[in-house]
Every structure is written in C-alpha cells, then in structure tokens.
Amino acid sequence: MAIKKEIDSAxxxxxxxxxxxxxxxxxxxxxxxxxxxxDAIDQLGKINxxxxxxxxxxxxxxxxxLKNNFIPANLINHSIVDSTxxxxxxxxxxxxxxxxxxxxxxDSNLSNIAELPEGIVVDSFNNVLKTKPELIEKHVRAxxxxxxxxxxxxxxxxxxxxxxxxxxGKILEKPIQAxxxxxxxxxxxxxxxxxxxxxxxxxxxxxxxxxxxxxxxPYFSNITTEVFxxxxxxxxxxxxxxxxxxxxxxxxxxxxxxxxxVFSHYNISFGGRLVRNDINTKLDDEFIETHYYGLxxxxxxxxxxxxxxxxxxxxxxxxxxxxxxxxxxSSRGVFNGKIMVRKDAQKTNAYQSNKTVLLSKExxxxxxxxxxxxxxxxKCSHGATVGHLDDTAxxxxxxxxxxxxxxxxxxxxxxxxxxxxxxxxxxxxEQINHLIFEHLHRVEI
Amino acid sequence: xxxxxxxxxDLTQSEYKxxxxxxxxxxxxxxxxxxxxxxxxxxxxNEPDWMTEWRLKAFRHWLKMEEPKWSKVNYPEIDFQxxxxxxxxxxxxxxxxxxxxxxxxxxxxxKLGIPLDEQKRLSGVAVDxxxxxxxxxxxxxxxxxxxxxxxxxxxDAIKNHPELIKKYLGSVVPYTDNYYASxxxxxFSDGSFVYIPKGVRCPMELSTYFRINASDTGQFxxxxxxxxxxxxxxxxxxxxxxxxxxxxxxxxxxxLVALDNAEIKYSTVQNWYPGxxxxxxxxxxxxxxxxxxxxKNSKISWTQVETGSSITWKYPSCILxxxxxxxxxxxxxxxxxxxxxxxxxxxxxxxxxxxxxxxSKGISAGRSDNSYRGLVKVMKNADGARNFSQCDSMLMSDTxxxxxxxxxxxxxxxxxxxxxxxxxxxxxxxxFYLNQxxxxxxxxINMIVNGxxxxxxxxxxxxxxxxxxxxxxxSLEGSVG
Numbered sequence: 001m002a003i004k005k006e007i008d009s010a011x012x013x014x015x016x017x018x019x020x021x022x023x024x025x026x027x028x029x030x031x032x033x034x035x036x037x038x039d040a041i042d043q044l045g046k047i048n049x050x051x052x053x054x055x056x057x058x059x060x061x062x063x064x065x066l067k068n069n070f071i072p073a074n075l076i077n078h079s080i081v082d083s084t085x086x087x088x089x090x091x092x093x094x095x096x097x098x099x100x101x102x103x104x105x106x107d108s109n110l111s112n113i114a115e116l117p118e119g120i121v122v123d124s125f126n127n128v129l130k131t132k133p134e135l136i137e138k139h140v141r142a143x144x145x146x147x148x149x150x151x152x153x154x155x156x157x158x159x160x161x162x163x164x165x166x167x168x169g170k171i172l173e174k175p176i177q178a179x180x181x182x183x184x185x186x187x188x189x190x191x192x193x194x195x196x197x198x199x200x201x202x203x204x205x206x207x208x209x210x211x212x213x214x215x216x217x218p219y220f221s222n223i224t225t226e227v228f229x230x231x232x233x234x235x236x237x238x239x240x241x242x243x244x245x246x247x248x249x250x251x252x253x254x255x256x257x258x259x260x261x262v263f264s265h266y267n268i269s270f271g272g273r274l275v276r277n278d279i280n281t282k283l284d285d286e287f288i289e290t291h292y293y294g295l296x297x298x299x300x301x302x303x304x305x306x307x308x309x310x311x312x313x314x315x316x317x318x319x320x321x322x323x324x325x326x327x328x329x330s331s332r333g334v335f336n337g338k339i340m341v342r343k344d345a346q347k348t349n350a351y352q353s354n355k356t357v358l359l360s361k362e363x364x365x366x367x368x369x370x371x372x373x374x375x376x377x378x379k380c381s382h383g384a385t386v387g388h389l390d391d392t393a394x395x396x397x398x399x400x401x402x403x404x405x406x407x408x409x410x411x412x413x414x415x416x417x418x419x420x421x422x423x424x425x426x427x428x429x430e431q432i433n434h435l436i437f438e439h440l441h442r443v444e445i
Numbered sequence: 446x447x448x449x450x451x452x453x454x455d456l457t458q459s460e461y462k463x464x465x466x467x468x469x470x471x472x473x474x475x476x477x478x479x480x481x482x483x484x485x486x487x488x489x490x491n492e493p494d495w496m497t498e499w500r501l502k503a504f505r506h507w508l509k510m511e512e513p514k515w516s517k518v519n520y521p522e523i524d525f526q527x528x529x530x531x532x533x534x535x536x537x538x539x540x541x542x543x544x545x546x547x548x549x550x551x552x553x554x555x556k557l558g559i560p561l562d563e564q565k566r567l568s569g570v571a572v573d574x575x576x577x578x579x580x581x582x583x584x585x586x587x588x589x590x591x592x593x594x595x596x597x598x599x600x601d602a603i604k605n606h607p608e609l610i611k612k613y614l615g616s617v618v619p620y621t622d623n624y625y626a627s628x629x630x631x632x633f634s635d636g637s638f639v640y641i642p643k644g645v646r647c648p649m650e651l652s653t654y655f656r657i658n659a660s661d662t663g664q665f666x667x668x669x670x671x672x673x674x675x676x677x678x679x680x681x682x683x684x685x686x687x688x689x690x691x692x693x694x695x696x697x698x699x700x701l702v703a704l705d706n707a708e709i710k711y712s713t714v715q716n717w718y719p720g721x722x723x724x725x726x727x728x729x730x731x732x733x734x735x736x737x738x739x740x741k742n743s744k745i746s747w748t749q750v751e752t753g754s755s756i757t758w759k760y761p762s763c764i765l766x767x768x769x770x771x772x773x774x775x776x777x778x779x780x781x782x783x784x785x786x787x788x789x790x791x792x793x794x795x796x797x798x799x800x801x802x803x804x805s806k807g808i809s810a811g812r813s814d815n816s817y818r819g820l821v822k823v824m825k826n827a828d829g830a831r832n833f834s835q836c837d838s839m840l841m842s843d844t845x846x847x848x849x850x851x852x853x854x855x856x857x858x859x860x861x862x863x864x865x866x867x868x869x870x871x872x873x874x875x876x877f878y879l880n881q882x883x884x885x886x887x888x889x890i891n892m893i894v895n896g897x898x899x900x901x902x903x904x905x906x907x908x909x910x911x912x913x914x915x916x917x918x919x920s921l922e923g924s925v926g
Contacts, residue, residue, distance in 0.1 A: 055515070346843070358858035361825075371849040373868050376840035381867040386855045 298331025724783025727755025
C-alpha cells in the first residue's frame with residue numbers, strides 16, 4: 001500500500017533527524033523534559049502514523065502531509081520577522097499581553113508582557129523549563145502519555161511554547177494574545193509549539209492563540225496544548241487558526257478540569273490545506289461546566305477535521321457544544337464529536353450540535369456525533385444537520401430588492417452568528433466576521 | 446432504593462416466558478463446515494448445479510474473510526466448526542390443508558399464541574411457517590396464486606422459479622458482502638420467497654414465524670422479496686425461540702427489491718431467547734437486511750421490534766437508487782440483563798429527490814448495552830436528497846449503557862440532512878404525575894415506555910402491534926401491558 005511506504009519514510013526521516021535536532025537544543029538537554037523527549041522518540045519508532053483504517057482517522061488521509069520532509073524549527077535560519085508583520089496579524093481594539101512565536105519559538109523582542117501582576121507567570125516554555133522547571137514538571141508529566149504519532153512527534157521535537165500559570169485567586173484582567181507566525185521561505189519547516197495553561201483555584205484567564213502564516217512555502221504546525229483548570233477557575237481559550245492554504249495544521253488540546261471550574265474553548269478555523277483538531281476534556285469532579293464553540297470555513301481544496309471529546313467522569317456536570325461549518329468550492333469537512341458519560345456521572349447534562357452548510361456542489365461533509373452513556377439519570381442530546389442556505393429565506397430577502405450576493409452574505413452572517421456572538425471579547429467579533437467573508441470570498445456585511 | 450426503582454427492578458427481571466423444546470426428529474448434518482457440508486446441504490435440498498456452485502463460491506470467499514470486530518458487542522469466539530449447519534424435520538409433508546400438519550408442531554404454535562388454523566380462519570394472514578430450517582406449511586396459497594403472487598419457501602423457488610432466483614438472489618446482498626452474509630450464502634437452509642407481479646396489491650399481509658429448535662443448529666434463513674412495477678406487499682416476520690443454554694448463531698440475509706412505483710413494508714418482531722438473568726445462553730443474531738429501491742418512486746419501509754437475542758447485530762438498510770424513492774426505518778430495541786444490541790440503519794441516497802426517515806428507540810435495562818449505529822450517505826448526484834433521523838434512548842438502570850453512533854456522509858450541496866438523538870430516563874416527575882392521577886407505578890412505567898415507542902408501533906400492522914406491545918411488556922415489565 002502506498003500509504004505504508006509514506007508512513008515508513010516519514011518515520012525514518014524524523015527518527016534519523018532526531019540526533020541532529022538534539023545537538024541544537026541549547027541547554028534544554030539538562031532538564032527533566034529530556035526523559036519525556038527520549039520516550040516520545042522511542043514511542044514514535046514503535047507506532048505508526050494513522051491511516052483511514054483507524055476509526056478516528058477514517059475520513060482524513062494524512063499521506064499528503066507525510067510526503068513532505070519537514071525540518072525542525074531549531075535547525076533552520078529564521079527569516080527576520082519584523083514588527084509590521086506582527087502588527088498586521090494581531091487582533092486589535094483591546095489591551096492584551098502579547099507573546100510572539102516564530103515557527104513555535106518565542107521571540108522576546110516582538111513580544112510585550114510587561115507589567116504582569118504578581119502570582120502570574122506568562123512566559124515561554126523554554127524559559128520556564130530552564131529557570132523554574134518545578135512549576136511545570138508535574139503537569140507536563142501528567143499529560144505526556146500518548147498513543148498518537150503526532151503527539152509523540154510534538155513531544156520529541158518541541159522546544160518552546162506558551163506557558164501560563166495563575167496561582168490561587170489570581171485574575172488576569174487583560175487577555176493574553178499568543179501570536180504564532182509560521183512558515184519559512186527557504187525551508188519546509190516543522191513548528192512544534194507546546195502550550196501549557198495552569199489555572200489555580202478561583203483564578204481567571206482568557207487566552208487568544210492566533211496561528212498565522214508568514215510564508216507561502218508549505219509548513220507543518222504540530223501543536224500540543226494542555227490545560228489544567230483547578231477548582232472554581234474560569235479559563236477561556238480562543239483558537240483562531242489562519243494558516244496559509246499550503247500549511248498542515250494538527251493540534252491536540254487536552255484539558256483536565258477540577259470541581260466547579262468553567263472551561264470554554266473557541267475553535268475558529270480558516271486556513272490550512274489539511275487541518276485536524278483533537279479537543280478533549282475530562283470533567284473529573286462535580287459541578288463543572290465545559291463549553292466548546294467551533295466554526296470551520298472551508299474553501300478551495302481544504303480538508304478540515306474536528307474531533308471533540310467530552311468525558312463526563314463525575315456527577316452534576318454540564319457540557320455544551322456548538323460546531324458550525326460552511327464549506328465552499330471542493331473543500332471537505334469532518335466532524336466527530338463524542339460525549340462519554342461514565343457510570344458515576346449521574347445528573348449529567350450534555351448537549352452537542354453540529355450544523356454544516358454546503359455552498360458548492362463539490363463540497364463534502366462527514367459528520368459523526370456520538371453518545372456513549374453508562375449512567376441513567378442524565379440528559380444528553382445531540383443534533384447534526386447538513387444542508388444548503390435556506391431557499392425560502394433567500395427568496396424573501398431577494399424579493400425585498402437585495403442583490404443575490406448580498407442576500408447570500410446575509411444568510412451566511414446569520415448562520416455563523418450563533419458562534420461569533422458567543423465570543424466574550426467583543427472587539428474580536430467584527431474582526432472574525434471580516435475574516436469569514438474574506439476567506440469565503442464573499443461580499444462582506 | 447426508592448419505591449419506584451424497586452418496581453422497575455421487579456418488572457425488568459421477569460423470566461423469558463416462551464422457552465420450551467419441541468420433540469421432533471431432525472435430519473441433521475454432522476457438525477462442522479467444509480465444501481462437503483455445503484454440497485450436502487445443496488444435495489439435501491435437491492438444488493440444481495448452478496445453485497451448488499453459487500454456494501461453493503460463497504464458501505470459498507468466506508474462507509478468505511475475517512470475522513468483523515468493530516461492533517460494540519462482546520461474545521466468546523464462535524467456533525464455526527462446532528455448529529451443525531443443517532437440520533430439518535424428518536417428515537416433510539406436502540400439505541394442502543392445515544389438518545395434515547404434524548400435531549406436535551401445531552401445539553408449538555399454539556403455545557406461542559399463534560395457532561395456525563386460528564390465523565387462517567380469523568385474521569386472513571397467510572403463514573409460511575418455518576420450523577427450524579425447512580418450511581412445513583403454507584396457507585392461502587390459492588388466494589395468492591389467483592393474483593399471481595408467489596409466496597413459497599426459497600428452496601421451492603429455486604426449483605420452480607430459477608429465472609427469478611438467478612436474476613435477484615444476491616443482487617442486493619452479494620455473497621461477498623460481509624462475513625456473515627457470505628456464510629449465509631454458503632449454507633442457507635431455507636427461508637421465504639415472495640414475488641409480486643406488476644400492478645398487484647398483495648391482498649393479505651404475508652407472514653412467517655421462525656423458530657430455532659434442534660440443539661446446536663445455526664439458522665441461516667434467506668429471504669428474498671421482489672415487488673414488480675406498481676405493486677405492494679406487506680411482509681411480517683416474527684420469531685420466538687425455546688430456552689436453552691448453548692449460544693446459537695443466527696445469521697440471516699434478507700433482500701428486498703422494489704421496482705418502479707412499488708412498495709415493500711417489512712415488519713419484524715424478534716424475540717429469540719435472550720439468555721438468562723446471568724447472561725448465560727441466548728441467541729447471537731447477526732443479520733444482514735437490505736432493500737434496494739431500484740425503481741422510480743419506489744418505497745421500502747423497515748419496522749422492527751427487537752426484544753430478544755443475547756446479541757443483536759443488524760442494520761436494515763435501504764439503497765435509494767430510483768429517483769424519488771423513499772426509505773424508512775422504524776425500530777424499537779429493548780435490552781435487559783446482559784443483552785447487547787448494536788443496531789440501526791443505513792440509508793444510501795443515489796437517485797434524485799430521494800427521501801429517508803430513521804426513527805430509532807432504544808430501551809436498556811439491567812446490565813445491558815444498547816447502541817444505535819447508522820449511516821446516512823448522500824452520493825454526489827443525489828440532488829434534493831432529504832433525511833430525517835431521530836434516535837432516542839431510555840435508560841432503566843444505572844448499570845446499563847445506551848450509545849449512539851451515527852455516521853453522516855454528505856457529498857451533495859442540495860441535500861438536507863437532520864439527525865437528533867436524546868438520552869434520558871423515565872422521569873420521576875412523569876411517574877409522580879401519573880401516580881397522582883391514581884395510576885399505579887407499574888402501569889405508569891408501562892404507559893411511559895409505550896408512549897416512548899408509539900411512533901414505531903404506529904408503523905406496525907395491527908396484528909403485530911398487539912404482539913409487540915406484549916413483548917415489550919414481558920421484556921420489561923413482567924405483566925402483559
């Protein structure tokens with residue numbers, strides 16, 4: 001089988017490149033992470049990249065990704081990214097702490113994290129690992145286990161990422177904006193950021209992870225994000241992904257929630273030739289709330305795959321999920337959402353909805369919402385719809401003298417508003433809206 | 446434990462009422478499976494060479510296949526060499542009237558509450574009774590013959606209507622389709638054949654009662670129903686099985702073909718032995734059911750009430766080839782004790798303006814697992830396809846599981862597809878409301894469960910709806926509802 005050959009050659013490429021990568025780690029080798037890194041490369045040697053035979057990858061073929069030989073970011077010379085590039089990519093209109101990562105590596109010159117309140121760490125993974133590893137060791141170790149090749153690849157080749165740690169009772173008023181600028185004009189680069197967010201008891205934080213391209217060359221963003229939300233904490237994580245149309249983008253978000261915590265994940269997906277998100281949350285105590293909001297916009301020949309997993313392990317929790325997609329041209333969407341309610345998780349209240357609009361004859365969606373329930377006193381429901389823009393609504397708008405393209409835009413705006421309106425940072429909404437119409441090449445309203 | 450829960454518990458633990466073994470001499474094949482056995486079965490049934498060849502091809506293909514493992518059911522590995530693939534009642538009478546039927550057999554049907562003669566006289570239902578693997582009595586043949594309807598056992602059809610069998614057998618479920626369908630093609634013992642000619646509306650509901658009898662005999666029925674242009678038929682299939690300890694494999698194949706403007710309604714009440722309270726014994730029910738809406742404006746409707754079997758694994762499907770064709774699936778699946786059910790439907794939209802509906806109600810109790818697994822697929826050229834799916838689950842204990850795994854694959858922008866699923870338990874507020882109006886908790890639960898399933902029961906023919914409610918009551922409530 002062709003894919004078998006690609007898997008083998010991709011594995012060989014990364015396994016062979018590992019020694020050279022390790023030699024340029026700049027002092028990280030002395031940290032506890034080396035052990036995890038070595039385990040991960042061993043693991044990568046043993047397992048294979050997924051194929052369509054794996055149920056979780058049934059609709060997503062990664063062979064176009066495996067055909068490329070991506071070079072770890074620390075082995076290449078970075079083209080200079082200046083502040084104008086940063087300025088054109090960040091979200092504006094509100095105060096924020098800014099961290100800039102170029103191909104996954106922190107750039108302190110472009111960042112601005114001055115005046116952080118006491119008891120809050122916002123820094124790069126590399127800095128924390130070298131100076132205060134004890135802050136992150138417990139969490140990084142707890143999350144590191146994996147049986148997924150892309151995960152192992154991240155652990156083996158990561159050098160940096162975002163670290164946010166809030167101690168008990170700390171509330172960060174301004175959101176954190178992490179800007180990831182990816183791509184390199186000379187090389188096909190592998191960017192492997194590893195993000196860790198630890199919210200202590202009664203703390204609150206809001207983070208915008210913004211993935212953008214600075215090159216038209218193909219590259220691969222392979223991201224792992226880990227979130228630990230302790231008792232009664234509130235964490236909002238906005239992911240806005242606008243990579244280049246030649247980029248490959250894979251992220252796993254692993255969240256562990258403690259009693260009464262509230263976690264909201266916003267996943268807005270614009271760019272990327274092949275995109276895969278795995279968003280997993282374990283609700284491991286009582287009275288937890290989890291919200292997932294997703295929006296995926298496909299155009300040209302994009303392939304966008306979102307996998308979500310809500311693991312209700314304890315009673316009295318609530319989860320809510322709304323994913324909406326618009327697919328144009330010959331783009332392809334995949335949605336796979338699973339709600340698991342374990343035996344003890346009585347009084348669980350879980351809701352999931354996935355709605356997709358197909359704008360063109362060539363577009364395609366495969367959706368698979370799942371419920372797996374082992375407790376009886378629960379309220380769980382899911383819904384999925386696929387369709388086109390409402391003909392009667394369209395006719396109604398047209399009959400009021402509104403031109404065809406504008407009428408369509410009105411319907412698109414109405415459709416996405418369910419998700420866009422949930423963004424708690426008001427200033428983000430209009431900027432996201434603008435990106436939606438830009439990405440779909442439609443008249444903006 | 447609250448009073449309500451206790452009642453639920455008591456109700457869900459009633460025993461399988463219809464377990465008994467009938468004493469009839471059986472003509473059996475030795476245990477095991479090889480080409481010889483396939484030839485033996487074919488020979489026993491006096492089949493023509495082309496049929497034997499077809500069986501052998503299926504058998505050779507089966508050897509190359511692997512047992513599927515993807516479903517959410519657990520069972521000890523099946524030793525296919527430890528099964529007897531053929532067993533027929535020794536006397537196979539060619540009967541004209543009901544009086545000539547083996548009295549032993551008639552008693553069996555009486556115990557089931559469906560006396561053949563009663564049915565013949567009162568209900569106007571023609572019964573092709575399959576006892577073990579060979580059909581023994583067929584009634585109302587003359588009435589049907591007048592209309593040109595062919596309703597006979599599939600063995601008879603192979604002998605008497607080879608041209609139809611050659612054309613349609615395996616055309617919906619080819620012998621290469623899946624592991625159990627291949628096995629069935631190789632060793633099928635008997636089943637029903639229905640042919641409705643052009644423009645005929647079948648004057649009565651056709652019905653078959655299946656029973657598994659002789660020990661260690663897998664049942665491999667094969668049913669083929671063909672509805673020619675502008676015809677209509679409603680077919681009922683119902684099963685009960687005697688109580689017994691070893692697991693029995695049941696791998697049936699049902700093929701439906703509907704041509705232009707034809708309609709087939711296929712209803713099933715399945716009550717194979719589900720195993721005892723500890724999960725011992727019970728039937729493995731691995732069935733391939735598929736209907737092809739070949740013609741324009743054709744319609745196939747599946748209705749099933751699944752209360753039996755220790756493992757149910759089946760997905761009645763519709764291939765909507767003809768433009769404007771319609772596929773429907775209505776299902777109630779009840780699992781109790783250690784029963785496992787992995788069932789649902791597949792709707793493949795190929796023609797233009799095709800419509801499909803899936804209504805699935807799962808009720809789990811005891812330590813059972815009940816999964817809905819389904820597929821809605823809209824192909825590239827299926828303009829204007831429409832699907833509505835609704836899958837509701839009800840949980841009656843804190844040790845059972847209810848799962849939903851729908852697959853939705855849409856390759857056409859004019860399609861409109863909706864899926865929704867809910868999971869809940871019998872509400873304390875609902876029970877309280879009914880109690881308050883003087884209805885006992887037992888009756889209240891009965892009412893709520895029946896209300897939950899009503900959408901599906903409404904689709905069943907009258908005779909079946911009554912039996913289905915009875916079955917539901919027995920499976921869950923211990924008293925006739």
